[in-house]
Amino acid sequence: MKLLGITSCPNGIAHTYMAAESLRKGAEELGVKIKVETQGSIGVENEFTADEIREADGIIIAADKAVEKSRFVGKKVLVTGVQDGIHKAQELIRRFETGDVPEYKGDMKSINEVKQERKDKQNPFYRHLMNGVSYMIPFVAVGGLLIALSLAIGGHPTDSGLQIPKDSVWKQIMDVGSAGFTFMVPILAGFIAMSIADRPGLAPGMIGGYIAANGSFYGSEAGAGFLGGILAGFVAGYIAKWIKSWSVPRVIQPIMPILVIPLLASIVVASLFIFVVGAPIASLMDWLTAFLNGMQGASSIILALILGAMISFDMGGPVNKVAFLFGASMIGQGNVHIMGAIAAAICVPPLGMGLATLLNKKKYEKAEQEAGKAALAMGLVGITEGAIPFAAKDPLRVIPSIMAGSMVASTIAMLGHVGNNVPHGGPIVAVLGAISHPLMYFIGIVAGVFVTALLVNTVKKNVA
């Protein structure tokens, strides 16, 4: 056991040090480690460090003078007179061994309590979303930055997008980044579910998120993206919470949280995607593809608007995929302008959100500001996913803003006859020389980025 002691007395001449000595002796006899801070007339001696306070099992305050206790919020604190320190040192120490000491709550609320209160006031839907997003952000950042770096340095423009030679070290770095991205949606879904149902929600949430992100489970070319992940997280979480409320025989109770709840909730969420959501997603993709093919004869401006909106709507989800694959297939048919418009739209969400965090820090939490910087890097190499943390946390404000920005960018690119013969987006394709009319390409991107940033900062509220 490790204890801390504070001794203090009115004049700070004698008792302070007697009590300190007595505590040290008492602790030594009981085989307990103690460090005693003396607050006497010499001043504070032997002052605790933050680490020592953190590691301590408890604090004895033997003082006849007010001692500042705010350092000890959340620790076991025994407050008594300096005489007890002198005479009852061993007794005081033993009270920590018997667990007979209350935790100091503090006159002021601790940071955690304030956070908890703030959470309780929030709409539960946002609270669960935020929990998922906060755990997802590092995965997006790690994955996105590694992919961005490897594409920027090791990527070569080809007909099938930016490719990295297989024998290049950048290929391995890219794969590490992809591993990070693979966890993105499962982590999002898992921690949404955990926020709802506590630990039993984590497994069904993550499994559900993985299924949502992988279309192969339900015969779809693309997964349901982060929006599907959010759905999976909420479904898994509420199912798990509901099963938790069942009254079950005592013998089964211990295995409920580790086996029964995760198993049943996983089956439900998996069935939901495989039998209910999966088929509509696949048919939605077919329908959208047919729709876009039918649009070819129509005004290219309208097509650009639609494609820009689709690219940003779910960033890597089915709608985005349809638009992207449509653009890629058009390159094969000799029409490089569609991909030009898409390439400009692709980088707007991450660049726009990154710029938004720089323009107004008050509207973004610390973690979001960091995610904003990562998003900027991802945007430069055309990784739309950089904006997902923002969209997942506040979909109703962020998604329309990024869609508007992408629509502006794709339209300007289309009007400027920007061509792109590499199915990839962002400034990097221009740098690599795959873009015709790069000036208009950049004007489109910059305009779209500013539209997104200004719009989202207008509709977003300040964080509390």
Added chain:
Amino acid sequence: MKLTELMSKDLVDIDLKASTKNEVIDHMIEKLDQSDALKSKRKFKKAIEKREKEGSTGIGFKVAIPHGKSKAVTAPRVAFGLSRAGVDWNSVDGDNAQLVFMIAVPEESAGNEHLKILQMLSIKLMDEAFRNQLLNVQTVNEAYELLEQIG
């Protein structure tokens, strides 16, 4: 620096005759005054009494440490008295005080070396063996030798 630098043999009385707390305090203040440590006996006594009111300085283990921090003190000084019979000091443990250290500290003084010395004295008084030696001294010199160890 040693404790005895704040003392002199004149400030050691190994046979206190006074039988009450108040008499012991008066007697020891008189000694401190004779050593030119005090500007005003009355004001220093006020400081001592004020401290006693905040809580008895009879810390138990037969020890009392009446002390005062006052402008009436010109130099830090410690007086020691041993009462064979013991004096009621309202000690926490109920025992009579036999070892009485009177500590005079100036309100403001350069440095805190004297406070360090008093800190050492306080710590030493927690040592039972030391207290027993002090209780059994027969001469002023014997007591003084023991007190010289501190510091």
